[in-house]
Amino acid sequence: MKANLKDLAKDLGISVSTVSKALRDSYEIGEKTKQRVLAKAAELGYTPNPYAGFLRNNKSKTIAIVVPELTNNYFIQAISGAEEIAQENNYHILIYTTNDNFEKEKSIIKHLMNGRVDGVLLSISSTTSSYMHFNELIQNGVPIIFFDRICHEIETAKITTNDFASGFLATEHLIKNGCRDIAYLSLSEHLSIDNKRKQGYFEALNKYDIKIDETRIINCGVDEKMNTKKIKKLLSGSKIPDGIFASVERLALKVYHVCNSAKISIPQKIKVISFSNLRTADLLNPSLTTITQPAYEIGKEAAKILFKHLSKRKSVLLNENIIIDSVLTIRNSTKK
Amino acid sequence: MKANLKDLAKDLGISVSTVSKALRDSYEIGEKTKQRVLAKAAELGYTPNPYAGFLRNNKSKTIAIVVPELTNNYFIQAISGAEEIAQENNYHILIYTTNDNFEKEKSIIKHLMNGRVDGVLLSISSTTSSYMHFNELIQNGVPIIFFDRICHEIETAKITTNDFASGFLATEHLIKNGCRDIAYLSLSEHLSIDNKRKQGYFEALNKYDIKIDETRIINCGVDEKMNTKKIKKLLSGSKIPDGIFASVERLALKVYHVCNSAKISIPQKIKVISFSNLRTADLLNPSLTTITQPAYEIGKEAAKILFKHLSKRKSVLLNENIIIDSVLTIRNSTKK
DNA sequence: TTTTTTTACGAAATCGTTTTCGTTTAATTT
DNA sequence: AAATTAAACGAAAACGATTTCGTAAAAAAA
Numbered sequence: 160m161k162a163n164l165k166d167l168a169k170d171l172g173i174s175v176s177t178v179s180k181a182l183r184d185s186y187e188i189g190e191k192t193k194q195r196v197l198a199k200a201a202e203l204g205y206t207p208n209p210y211a212g213f214l215r216n217n218k219s220k221t222i223a224i225v226v227p228e229l230t231n232n233y234f235i236q237a238i239s240g241a242e243e244i245a246q247e248n249n250y251h252i253l254i255y256t257t258n259d260n261f262e263k264e265k266s267i268i269k270h271l272m273n274g275r276v277d278g279v280l281l282s283i284s285s286t287t288s289s290y291m292h293f294n295e296l297i298q299n300g301v302p303i304i305f306f307d308r309i310c311h312e313i314e315t316a317k318i319t320t321n322d323f324a325s326g327f328l329a330t331e332h333l334i335k336n337g338c339r340d341i342a343y344l345s346l347s348e349h350l351s352i353d354n355k356r357k358q359g360y361f362e363a364l365n366k367y368d369i370k371i372d373e374t375r376i377i378n379c380g381v382d383e384k385m386n387t388k389k390i391k392k393l394l395s396g397s398k399i400p401d402g403i404f405a406s407v408e409r410l411a412l413k414v415y416h417v418c419n420s421a422k423i424s425i426p427q428k429i430k431v432i433s434f435s436n437l438r439t440a441d442l443l444n445p446s447l448t449t450i451t452q453p454a455y456e457i458g459k460e461a462a463k464i465l466f467k468h469l470s471k472r473k474s475v476l477l478n479e480n481i482i483i484d485s486v487l488t489i490r491n492s493t494k495k
Numbered sequence: 496m497k498a499n500l501k502d503l504a505k506d507l508g509i510s511v512s513t514v515s516k517a518l519r520d521s522y523e524i525g526e527k528t529k530q531r532v533l534a535k536a537a538e539l540g541y542t543p544n545p546y547a548g549f550l551r552n553n554k555s556k557t558i559a560i561v562v563p564e565l566t567n568n569y570f571i572q573a574i575s576g577a578e579e580i581a582q583e584n585n586y587h588i589l590i591y592t593t594n595d596n597f598e599k600e601k602s603i604i605k606h607l608m609n610g611r612v613d614g615v616l617l618s619i620s621s622t623t624s625s626y627m628h629f630n631e632l633i634q635n636g637v638p639i640i641f642f643d644r645i646c647h648e649i650e651t652a653k654i655t656t657n658d659f660a661s662g663f664l665a666t667e668h669l670i671k672n673g674c675r676d677i678a679y680l681s682l683s684e685h686l687s688i689d690n691k692r693k694q695g696y697f698e699a700l701n702k703y704d705i706k707i708d709e710t711r712i713i714n715c716g717v718d719e720k721m722n723t724k725k726i727k728k729l730l731s732g733s734k735i736p737d738g739i740f741a742s743v744e745r746l747a748l749k750v751y752h753v754c755n756s757a758k759i760s761i762p763q764k765i766k767v768i769s770f771s772n773l774r775t776a777d778l779l780n781p782s783l784t785t786i787t788q789p790a791y792e793i794g795k796e797a798a799k800i801l802f803k804h805l806s807k808r809k810s811v812l813l814n815e816n817i818i819i820d821s822v823l824t825i826r827n828s829t830k831k
Numbered sequence: 832t833t834t835t836t837t838t839a840c841g842a843a844a845t846c847g848t849t850t851t852c853g854t855t856t857a858a859t860t861t
Numbered sequence: 862a863a864a865t866t867a868a869a870c871g872a873a874a875a876c877g878a879t880t881t882c883g884t885a886a887a888a889a890a891a
Binding site: 161204206207208209210211213214219221228229230232235236238239242251252253254255256269272273274275295299300412415416419437438439442443444445446 | 497542545546547549565575589592636752755773780
Binding site for chain 4: 832833834835836837838839840841842843844845846847848849850851852853854855856857858859860861
């Protein structure tokens with residue numbers, strides 16, 4: 160049913176190699192022959208079998224994007240950006256989610272070890288505690304580029320936003336709007352981006368001579384019920400914080416839910432700021448002040464670097480940190 | 496660097512075919528040989544080259560998911576569902592977006608024609624006006640399953656929600672809450688799901704003896720600026736509708752924006768209901784009454800049907816319509 | 832003991848390309 | 862006219878696995 164080179168060759172009474180070269184517009188083939196081949200290919204609806212070429216060339220024109228979850232606007236925007244660049248470069252994209260599970264991440268990486276993809280774009284799982292699988296992948300000749308949740312221990316390109324500065328800025332914004340007792344909702348202690356945001360938070364507290372209170376650092380994780388419990392605890396009792404800095408969108412939404420049911424008014428009683436790529440931030444009640452990462456740009460940039468590296472037959476991917484700044488959008492959740 | 500079967504065979508002093516069979520646990524190979532091969536494979540970190548197998552077996556263990564856009568909660572949830580099933584079945588997922596562009600959709604389908612994937616899950620573009628490319632794909636032996644934005648003209652499995660009933664229910668809900676002049680915001684005149692929702696809307700109007708006013712059918716499209724203009728026009732002047740039924744989330748959000756800037760209060764002045772998979776529907780100002788499609792389930796179901804079909808060497812995919820009901824969640828945007 | 836069957840393995844074809852070498856004929860140079 | 866070069870094509874070897882078929886040795890049956 161599906162025509163291949165051999166079929167074309169037989170029909171035309173010429174050799175397979177001639178057909179192949181004609182289709183690739185080789186200088187070795189005469190003009191009239193090329194025309195005949197092209198015509199026949201169109202007639203039979205010939206399309207090359209990609210896997211045959213992959214096998215021969217050891218190139219799959221495919222990359223993998225590995226993210227902790229899909230139901231997260233940041234990752235979706237990043238993927239969209241990468242996808243745009245991939246389409247421009249005629250690359251295909253395989254998607255994998257780790258569900259923030261270390262074992263799953265390792266298993267996925269192992270599957271990518273064998274040449275299925277030419278490169279990987281990855282944001283590490285929050286439970287990842289060792290990095291050997293990444294090094295193994297690189298040693299197998301598959302370049303990997305980290306974005307957002309990066310891994311400093313691996314020598315490669317990494318794209319993030321200015322997490323430290325953004326953390327500082329977010330906290331300073333709360334302070335300037337009158338907060339003195341600010342809680343930090345941490346995504347995961349293992350992630351460098353979270354630590355940087357937290358360092359920015361510390362730095363701001365320091366600058367304004369606010370003592371750091373360790374009980375105001377809430378270490379959240381994968382278990383949503385546990386997160387809810389911790390946030391409920393934070394927001395109950397007599398001494399609740401007057402400001403909350405959420406390192407990630409879903410924790411801010413949780414705060415909204417808890418405040419709604421506990422009748423804690425935002426921003427009068429407590430002000431909330433969050434890293435977020437929510438499209439509806441301005442429509443929330445109240446509208447949410449956000450630090451928005453240029454996720455789409457980050458995805459595009461990560462893909463661009465990967466393709467640039469793949470296009471030249473150069474050796475290893477150099478160690479570089481690319482930073483694209485986030486933007487603070489002030490809305491009502493932090494209103495004085 | 497990367498070990499292949501030949502390397503294993505040479506190291507062990509046995510033939511390639513024996514190694515291959517040993518790894519596949521063939522009955523033809525003795526127990527001690529199998530052990531030796533397994534040990535050597537582990538030692539050299541052997542992983543099979545997937546493309547070699549694909550070429551040989553004409554099976555790629557890969558499916559494609561083609562959607563109009565990624566920045567849409569419905570599609571993301573559907574993809575997540577499909578991805579879960581794919582992981583269970585050891586399948587890989589290629590993602591493509593058409594950006595609601597017919598030409599792009601055709602081009603993507605053409606790329607999938609050559610055996611790159613074993614099957615396709617697709618939601619058609621809103622500008623798609625002919626279906627030959629789908630038939631061509633099927634004739635090339637690649638099964639395709641439609642979800643949500645389906646194509647009735649193609650004989651295959653299709654998964655949707657109960658669009659007609661949901662459209663009716665949504666409209667009836669508005670009527671019961673006092674609306675008499677309800678506008679319908681259409682996603683695209685070409686899409687059957689949109690038409691069904693609209694039919695449900697008509698049916699509800701009929702049931703309650705409300706005359707259909709064609710000027711209240713707003714045909715939106717891909718051009719966001721145009722959509723904004725149309726919605727602004729709808730909501731300006733002296734005679735604005737008292738209810739709005741948005742066929743898709745992003746149009747409802749546009750209504751919110753326009754109402755915000757025009758100081759039209761929801762739900763006092765106008766009530767809004769929308770098909771939507773927004774996670775933040777309950778946090779909006781006001782919270783949005785939604786018809787929520789079980790997107791995750793729909794994605795899972797679509798993938799399940801595809802894998803079931805792929806697992807048995809049967810011929811064609813039978814024509815069937817699977818319907819998973821949406822749920823109406825009443826919130827403040829339609830409050831009396 | 833002879834014949835048959837089973838067990839365990841290897842040789843080689845195959846999947847559909849790409850690419851390296853020839854090789855033939857025509858064109859060009861001495 | 863002889864020698865060289867260029868143009869146009871074909872044969873065959875890869876790429877790395879799977880699988881069919883053949884065969885030797887060992888085991889079982891006669």
